[in-house]
Amino acid sequence: NIKNQFVIFGNPVEHSKSPQMQNAGLKHINFDGNYKKHHLVDGNTIKDVFLQNNYMGANITVPHKEDAFANADEVRGLAKEIKAVNTYINENGKVIAYNTDAPGFLKAIESFEKVKNVLLLGAGGTSKAIALALKSKDIKVTVLNRSEEKLDFFKQHQIPCFFWENFKPETYDLVVNSTSAGLKDEYLPAPKEMLEPILKTAKFAFDCVYGKITPFLALAKENNCKIKDGEDMLLFQGLLAFELFTNTKANISLIKAMRKGLKAE
Numbered sequence: 001n002i003k004n005q006f007v008i009f010g011n012p013v014e015h016s017k018s019p020q021m022q023n024a025g026l027k028h029i030n031f032d033g034n035y036k037k038h039h040l041v042d043g044n045t046i047k048d049v050f051l052q053n054n055y056m057g058a059n060i061t062v063p064h065k066e067d068a069f070a071n072a073d074e075v076r077g078l079a080k081e082i083k084a085v086n087t088y089i090n091e092n093g094k095v096i097a098y099n100t101d102a103p104g105f106l107k108a109i110e111s112f113e114k115v116k117n118v119l120l121l122g123a124g125g126t127s128k129a130i131a132l133a134l135k136s137k138d139i140k141v142t143v144l145n146r147s148e149e150k151l152d153f154f155k156q157h158q159i160p161c162f163f164w165e166n167f168k169p170e171t172y173d174l175v176v177n178s179t180s181a182g183l184k185d186e187y188l189p190a191p192k193e194m195l196e197p198i199l200k201t202a203k204f205a206f207d208c209v210y211g212k213i214t215p216f217l218a219l220a221k222e223n224n225c226k227i228k229d230g231e232d233m234l235l236f237q238g239l240l241a242f243e244l245f246t247n248t249k250a251n252i253s254l255i256k257a258m259r260k261g262l263k264a265e
């Protein structure tokens with residue numbers, strides 16, 4: 001008899017650390033609620049499944065973020081431009097959608113000082129959120145992707161974008177890897193000859209992949225960049241969703257509790 005049921009929709013979803021992080025937060029503030037995994041196959045059923053199960057809130061992960069956007073009753077904030085959402089809230093039977101990956105990323109790079117010019121590797125859903133988040137803060141962002149197909153979105157938003165064959169490098173303060181290269185393999189997100197000169201002159205490198213030193217971060221470190229993995233991004237997107245779920249404002253002790261939950265085995 002749990003009053004407020006929250007879930008993460010994904011396919012696959014087994015690997016997700018969100019339940020342990022969110023449940024740690026709920027416990028910390030004594031909120032009458034529980035957060036679990038929901039394996040969802042057909043993204044187009046997401047709104048009906050959400051409402052039929054009486055879920056109060058949800059996170060949405062691969063591959064359903066675009067379908068979740070398209071099926072929501074109302075989309076708020078930067079998500080309207082990103083056209084992908086990772087958070088649903090049940091507001092009196094209406095499905096309200098948000099993207100907390102974008103502000104979560106901005107929180108995660110706050111420790112990198114005076115970032116003005118970013119090279120963003122990859123052009124998938126996460127890259128779209130990060131590119132528009134940076135643009136909203138008037139930080140210059142250039143996208144570099146392996147292939148040309150996914151670049152239309154960035155062109156529509158007047159964001160300079162390249163694929164490997166036509167890339168004209170500049171000098172960047174920060175290089176972000178938003179590709180899935182390095183997640184389960186030992187690939188760099190772009191050829192070493194292309195990346196190394198850029199990392200030599202950059203100050204910071206960030207990888208969205210969480211919990212490991214990817215080949216990209218290793219190369220950045222070799223070239224004297226200050227590096228950071230995706231843990232804080234995961235934490236802050238979760239924290240922002242948690243605030244929406246519970247209608248509370250996070251403080252330091254909640255952040256600590258949720259980080260501990262996230263890192264638990």
Ligand code: NDP
Binds near residue numbers: 150182210233
């Ligand atoms: P998508 O599948 O939407 O995009 C994948 C991108 O990676 C594409 O641009 C693709 O290029 C590129 N890519 C894949 N493999 C390679 C490779 N071997 N070499 C070069 N480029 C490659 O993924 P998402 O945007 O949803 O997620 C990207 C990553 O971000 C994942 O690793 C995910 O785990 C992580 N993530 C982390 C979050 C966090 O909170 N820390 C939040 C969300 C995501 P192409 O177009 O050529 O195929």
